[in-house]
Structure formats: C-alpha cells, structure tokens
Amino acid sequence: MKEELLRRILSSYKGRREDLIPILQAVQANFGRLPEEAMLRIARFIGIPESEVYSVASFYTQFRLTPLGRKHVTVCRGTACHIRSAPQILQEIEKVVGIEEGEVTPDLEYSLETVACIGCCALAPCIRINRDVYGELTPERARELFSTSKQMSP
Amino acid sequence: MSNRRCTVLICQGTGCISGGAEQIFSSLEEEVTRLNLGESVQIKRTGCHGFCQRGPLIVIEPESIFYSKVKLDDVPEIVQSLLPEGKPLERLFYHDPVTGKPIPHYGDIPFYNKQERTVLRNCGHIDPEDIGDFLAVGGYEALRKALFDMTPEQVIEEVKHSGLRGLGGAGFPTGRKWEACRVAPGEEKYIICNGDEGDPGAFQDRSTMEGDPHSVLEGMIIAGYAIGAKKGFVYVRAEYPLAVKRLKIAITQAREEGFLGKDILGSGFDFDIEIFQGAGAFVCGESTALVLSIQGKRGMPKPLPRPRTAEAGLWDKPTLLNNVKTFANIPLIINRGWKWFASRGTEKSKGTAIFSLTGKVANCGLIEVPMGITLREVIYDIGGGIPGGKAFKAVQTGGPSGGCLPASFLDMPVDFDSLITAGSMMGSGGMVVMDEDTCMVDVARYFLDFTRRESCGQCIPCRLGTEQMFEILDDITKGQGRPEDIELLLELSDAIIHGSLCALGKTAPNPVLTTIRYFRGEYEAHIDEKWCPAGVCRELIKEKGSSPETVGRK
Numbered sequence: 081m082k083e084e085l086l087r088r089i090l091s092s093y094k095g096r097r098e099d100l101i102p103i104l105q106a107v108q109a110n111f112g113r114l115p116e117e118a119m120l121r122i123a124r125f126i127g128i129p130e131s132e133v134y135s136v137a138s139f140y141t142q143f144r145l146t147p148l149g150r151k152h153v154t155v156c157r158g159t160a161c162h163i164r165s166a167p168q169i170l171q172e173i174e175k176v177v178g179i180e181e182g183e184v185t186p187d188l189e190y191s192l193e194t195v196a197c198i199g200c201c202a203l204a205p206c207i208r209i210n211r212d213v214y215g216e217l218t219p220e221r222a223r224e225l226f227s228t229s230k231q232m233s234p
Numbered sequence: 235m236s237n238r239r240c241t242v243l244i245c246q247g248t249g250c251i252s253g254g255a256e257q258i259f260s261s262l263e264e265e266v267t268r269l270n271l272g273e274s275v276q277i278k279r280t281g282c283h284g285f286c287q288r289g290p291l292i293v294i295e296p297e298s299i300f301y302s303k304v305k306l307d308d309v310p311e312i313v314q315s316l317l318p319e320g321k322p323l324e325r326l327f328y329h330d331p332v333t334g335k336p337i338p339h340y341g342d343i344p345f346y347n348k349q350e351r352t353v354l355r356n357c358g359h360i361d362p363e364d365i366g367d368f369l370a371v372g373g374y375e376a377l378r379k380a381l382f383d384m385t386p387e388q389v390i391e392e393v394k395h396s397g398l399r400g401l402g403g404a405g406f407p408t409g410r411k412w413e414a415c416r417v418a419p420g421e422e423k424y425i426i427c428n429g430d431e432g433d434p435g436a437f438q439d440r441s442t443m444e445g446d447p448h449s450v451l452e453g454m455i456i457a458g459y460a461i462g463a464k465k466g467f468v469y470v471r472a473e474y475p476l477a478v479k480r481l482k483i484a485i486t487q488a489r490e491e492g493f494l495g496k497d498i499l500g501s502g503f504d505f506d507i508e509i510f511q512g513a514g515a516f517v518c519g520e521s522t523a524l525v526l527s528i529q530g531k532r533g534m535p536k537p538l539p540r541p542r543t544a545e546a547g548l549w550d551k552p553t554l555l556n557n558v559k560t561f562a563n564i565p566l567i568i569n570r571g572w573k574w575f576a577s578r579g580t581e582k583s584k585g586t587a588i589f590s591l592t593g594k595v596a597n598c599g600l601i602e603v604p605m606g607i608t609l610r611e612v613i614y615d616i617g618g619g620i621p622g623g624k625a626f627k628a629v630q631t632g633g634p635s636g637g638c639l640p641a642s643f644l645d646m647p648v649d650f651d652s653l654i655t656a657g658s659m660m661g662s663g664g665m666v667v668m669d670e671d672t673c674m675v676d677v678a679r680y681f682l683d684f685t686r687r688e689s690c691g692q693c694i695p696c697r698l699g700t701e702q703m704f705e706i707l708d709d710i711t712k713g714q715g716r717p718e719d720i721e722l723l724l725e726l727s728d729a730i731i732h733g734s735l736c737a738l739g740k741t742a743p744n745p746v747l748t749t750i751r752y753f754r755g756e757y758e759a760h761i762d763e764k765w766c767p768a769g770v771c772r773e774l775i776k777e778k779g780s781s782p783e784t785v786g787r788k
C-alpha cells in the first residue's frame with residue numbers, strides 16, 4: 081500500500097532536479113515523515129545519489145525523519161512572542177505534556193517543536209496545534225488548553 | 235422588507251481565524267439564509283483588516299461600522315441589528331482605552347486614522363478568493379495600461395521615477411534593479427516574488443498575500459512585461475498554508491480571465507506564475523540561496539564576488555527578485571503615475587512603509603504609514619502607547635539584521651536612511667516594542683540564538699562567530715559574564731561583519747551592537763553586579779532585592 085502511494089506521488093512529477101523539494105514535501109504530507117526507503121526511491125527517480133537527497137532533507141527545518149504526534153504542537157519563538165513570555169509557555173507545555181522540544185510522546189499523541197515565527201505576532205505569544213493557532217497565551221491558558229484537549233481525545 | 239442594503243465584511247486573516255472567524259462567517263451566512271435576508275444583506279469574506287489583536291473583526295458597509303472581538307454567540311444579534319428597525323450593537327464597538335468612549339466607525343479609531351493605507355487598501359475590503367471583487371476596485375487595469383499604452387522601457391522609467399525602494403539591505407531602488415535585469419543579456423528571464431518573510435515578528439507579506447493576492451500577481455505580470463520574462467515564481471514560506479491557498483485560487487482565476495498564460499488579453503505577451511513552497515530556512519530569503527532552493531538544492535548563499543541575481547539567477551538566467559510589498563506597489567504606480575507616488579514620503583524614501591507593530595504596545599497589528607512619520611506617532615498614536623502604565627524602553631526594527639533603538643530616537647522620522655544611521659534598518663518590516671520589563675541582553679541573546687541556528691554553515695566567521703557571541707551572551711544572562719566580555723563582543727562583531735560572505739552574517743551582530751551602544755548599563759549590571767534590571771534573566775532575579783538601585787526604581 082505504501083509502495084503504491086509512493087509510486088502515485090512520484091508519478092505526478094517529471095523527475096527533474098527541481099522536483100526534489102516538492103516531492104519531499106508531498107511524501108512528508110502523506111507519510112508524516114520521510115521514510116528512508118522513500119528517500120532512496122526518490123534518489124533513483126531523480127537520478128542523484130541518496131546522500132544528496134538526505135543532504136537537502138536535513139538542511140530544511142520542515143523535513144523530519146521521525147513521525148509527528150497526532151497533535152503536533154508548535155511553539156513560536158519569534159521576537160514578539162519571545163518578549164511576551166514564549167519561553168515560559170514552552171516550559172509549561174513541556175511540563176504538562178511531559179516531553180521536551182523536538183520530542184514525541186511514546187504513545188505518539190503529542191509532538192513538540194518550536195518555530196521561528198508563526199506570523200500571528202499581534203496575538204503573541206502564540207502556539208499552533210496541527211493547523212489551529214492559539215494566541216494571547218499565558219502559562220495558565222496553555223495548561224488549560226492541554227488538559228482540556230487531553231480530555232477531549234478518547 | 236425595506237430597501238436598505240448592507241454588506242457584512244468578516245476578516246478571514248490568520249489572526250482572526252485563530253479567534254474563530256471561520257465559524258462566525260458560516261454562522262452569519264446560515265442566519266442570513268434562515269431569515270431570508272439574502273436580498274438585503276451580503277456576507278463577505280475579506281483578508282486581514284490589520285487590527286489583528288482585536289479580532290475577530292467585522293465591518294458593516296456602507297456605514298463602516300466596526301465590531302471587534304466578535305464571538306460566535308454575537309451572530310444572531312448582529313443579524314437582528316441589520317434589520318430595518320435594528321440598531322448597531324454598541325457593546326461590540328471599539329472602546330477608546332483612555333476615555334472608555336465607544337467608537338462606531340473604524341475611520342475614527344486612532345489605530346486607523348493616522349495610517350495611509352494604499353498598498354493595503356484592499357486588505358480587509360475585498361474577498362481575496364473572488365477575482366470579481368478585485369476587478370470591481372480597478373484590479374488589473376494597471377496591467378492593461380502597461381500592456382497597451384506603455385512600452386517596457388516606459389514601465390521601467392515610471393518605476394524609476396517613482397523612487398520606490400526595496401526592503402533588502404539598504405533599500406535598493408527598484409527601478410534600477412528592473413533596468414539591470416532588462417538589459418542583462420539572455421532570452422530567458424525570470425521573475426521571483428520573495429514571500430519567504432523569514433524575519434520573526436513580521437507578518438506583512440503574509441497578510442498581503444492572504445488579503446490581496448491579485449495585487450501581487452498583477453505587479454509580477456507587469457514586471458514580467460517590463461523585463462521580458464515569461465515565467466514567475468512566488469516563493470512562499472512553509473508556515474503560510476493560507477497564503478498558498480489564496481494565491482493558488484488567485485492564479486487559477488487570473489488564468490481564466492486571461493491575465494495569465496498565453497497571449498495575455500490579446501497583447502501577444504505570455505507570462506505564467508507558479509508557487510514554490512519554501513521548506514523552512516531563514517537564509518533562503520537571501521537571493522542566491524532562494525534561487526538554489528527553487529532548483530532543488532540546499533539554500534546556501536553564493537560566495538562573493540559573484541554576478542548579481544539580476545544577471546545570473548535562476549538556472550543562471552537573469553532573474554528579478556522583489557519582495558511582496560514591492561510588487562504590490564507596482565499597480566498603484568502604473569495607475570496613478572510616479573508623481574503621485576513620489577509626492578508622498580520623504581526626500582529619499584518615497585511612499586509608505588508597512589510595519590507589523592507588535593510587542594509591548596496597546597494596539598498590535600498591521601499598519602501602513604507614510605515614510606517620515608516619527609516612531610513616537612507610530613508607537614503612541616497608532617499603537618496607543620505602552621500598556622499597563624509601563625515605561626517605553628526600546629523599539630526593534632529590521633529583525634535579526636536590525637537593531638534596538640532607545641527612547642531618544644522616538645522623534646526620529648521613519649525612513650530607510652534614518653534607521654540605518656541609527657544602527658537599525660527597515661528590513662522586512664517587523665516593529666517590536668519593548669518596555670521596562672524587557673531585558674536588552676536577553677533580547678541580544680535571543681537574536682544571536684536565532685542567527686546561529688539559521689546560519690547556513692558554509693563560512694566560518696558566521697557559523698562559529700555567531701555561536702561564540704551567543705555563548706558569551708548566554709553566560710552574561712546567567713551571571714557568568716566577565717568584565718572583558720563587552721569588548722570581546724565588539725571585536726567579534728567586527729570580525730563577523732567583515733568576514734562573512736553573505737548578509738546573514740554581515741548583519742547578525744547588529745542587535746548586539748545597538749544594545750551595547752544604547753543599553754551598555756544593562757550589560758554592566760549583568761556582568762558587574764550580577765543583576766538583571768528588567769527582572770528577566772532568571773538566575774539574576776534573586777539578586778534584585780539586594781541591589782541598591784532597586785530602591786530608586788519606580
């Protein structure tokens with residue numbers, strides 16, 4: 081099934097060098113990460129060494145080799161958020177969810193990352209959970225957000 | 235039913251959406267359908283209205299009634315208020331924070347009435363997903379004018395005379411860049427719109443792409459005509475899915491209407507635009523790195539000396555790279571003429587500046603102001619001053635390449651050259667206000683943490699230098715600073731500025747240099763007294779009570 085999906089993704093590209101980043105993005109969007117076998121296939125498809133695929137994948141922060149949690153939490157560490165206590169928000173979330181920045185919970189429920197700026201600076205400090213942005217956080221609101229979302233999920 | 239007709243504009247920018255604006259939008263639509271009001275009430279989606287902090291925002295035209303902080307529960311009452319006998323809902327008006335008085339019309343709100351919204355004129359007023367709305371306000375007329383009434387040279391002359399300057403570095407004149415690209419030898423040429431917006435604390439490009447995507451496309455098509463390119467790319471950063479979605483819709487619609495593709499409007503000119511999604515690397519905002527990234531490579535800036543992107547860019551072909559705002563300005567210049575454009579702003583900085591005003595300021599949001607306005611007017615009149623009765627400490631502009639300016643600069647005019655003289659820069663337009671509770675050493679540490687993470691790593695002064703500076707700053711904030719550290723930071727800055735091969739490294743020391751220049755006392759307090767005057771650096775707070783200066787502080 082995964083083979084099939086990968087083949088389908090690749091078939092919508094021509095295999096030019098400039099397709100590399102869009103392909104990696106599409107693979108990650110479908111698989112949640114970049115599996116090693118996929119990178120090998122992509123390398124053959126484009127006709128470049130696998131190390132080159134890996135070198136591009138590791139350069140950009142968007143790409144990941146490990147899977148995300150079902151709830152992927154991104155904490156903004158942009159300037160506006162920083163001076164409005166983003167570091168404390170991050171700490172609070174690390175405490176509540178029990179993992180550190182860059183980690184995933186063993187049950188794959190949560191993954192936690194920081195990002196250079198979410199682009200909602202007027203609502204600083206902000207975090208994003210999957211696609212939803214939550215602004216004007218305080219450590220208390222962050223805590224609430226996670227205890228209620230924990231309840232909501234079965 | 236009376237013949238009263240009104241349009242309810244509901245902002246669907248990222249900020250308002252985070253407050254539930256999507257649900258409010260659909261609920262408004264449902265309610266209007268349920269009550270059969272479709273004849274008299276139109277519900278419309280718009281892009282960012284700017285006052286993100288007060289979102290979700292609703293504007294009711296033609297009266298220009300402004301509601302802020304709208305909740306889903308307010309919807310039935312809002313719809314009732316639109317009925318012939320209805321009255322506007324005073325409780326949703328903006329209330330002046332000082333006088334407490336309700337202000338019904340947005341034009342009367344201080345946040346808006348000192349602004350000059352020309353590039354952003356459509357943001358918050360038209361539906362970004364409906365080309366009809368854009369056409370109704372004169373969209374693509376500049377393209378028609380350029381294609382049929384002007385030669386490419388005349389278009390470039392117009393841009394040159396307007397005095398429009400770009401945001402990268404020192405504000406390079408846009409017209410000169412266009413000309414360089416036009417005269418560069420080569421049949422195949424490219425246009426790139428830089429929507430990477432890597433600066434943390436900035437969201438004006440995002441709002442423009444989300445709120446008025448066609449203006450950006452129109453500017454790019456005109457640029458394509460002017461320099462002789464057939465293909466353009468919009469490079470959008472990974473974190474902006476809504477911008478990508480709106481641009482995609484806009485591109486499809488523009489193709490359908492004949493503004494993009496082959497033989498545009500029957501003029502014989504072919505031009506098409508593709509979106510390239512960045513993959514998250516600040517350095518890819520730099521022109522040579524961005525170009526490599528589109529080509530599927532690591533985004534590493536090319537070492538100097540090198541040909542300019544205008545001569546050898548994408549696949550080594552002449553490539554015109556401009557920022558989102560630069561392109562969005564073009565239709566205005568073509569429509570209204572360079573004289574109109576040049577009549578605004580200052581001697582050397584024409585037109586307007588767009589800032590993402592954030593931080594410790596009462597009114598946060600996206601603003602557009604005439605060049606030459608003072609920082610005080612921006613921060614106090616538009617921004618409403620510092621909340622909580624705190625004292626202003628500094629304003630940061632230009633992101634990681636810029637600097638922090640103290641209160642003595644509040645009356646300085648905002649323009650390209652004044653900012654540079656003061657040690658900061660316009661940059662991509664972030665403006666972050668800091669109050670007495672912000673520690674300037676921590677801010678410097680913050681920016682160096684950013685640049686050391688984002689350095690592409692190929693040159694040693696930048697890779698190791700920023701790391702070294704970060705560690706020194708980190709030590710200082712932890713109470714392990716040594717008396718010679720300030721001098722060491724200055725020396726390192728000098729070496730990094732002169733030794734780095736791209737502007738990321740060359741500007742990385744700026745936040746440190748300006749904080750040392752204007753807030754040296756704070757560094758000394760950390761180093762000599764092991765005390766953080768702002769009470770931010772955790773290891774140094776405990777010492778606060780024991781410092782003699784605490785007594786004197788209010």
Ligand SMILES: Cc1cc2nc3c(=O)[nH]c(=O)nc-3n(C[C@H](O)[C@H](O)[C@H](O)COP(=O)(O)O)c2cc1C
Pocket residue numbers: 399400401402403406408428429430431432433516517518519520521555556557558560561662736737738
């Ligand atoms: C490290 C680095 C990051 C940059 N990031 C951006 C960016 O995010 N957006 C942008 O428009 N320009 C950015 N620039 C400036 C661009 O290289 C380029 O000068 C600019 O896009 C030209 O457009 P303009 O003249 O229309 O402003 C960056 C430059 C450097 C050195």
Ligand code: FES
Pocket residue numbers: 156157158159160161162197198199200201202204205206434435436
């Ligand atoms: S600084 Fe956090 S959203 Fe921009």
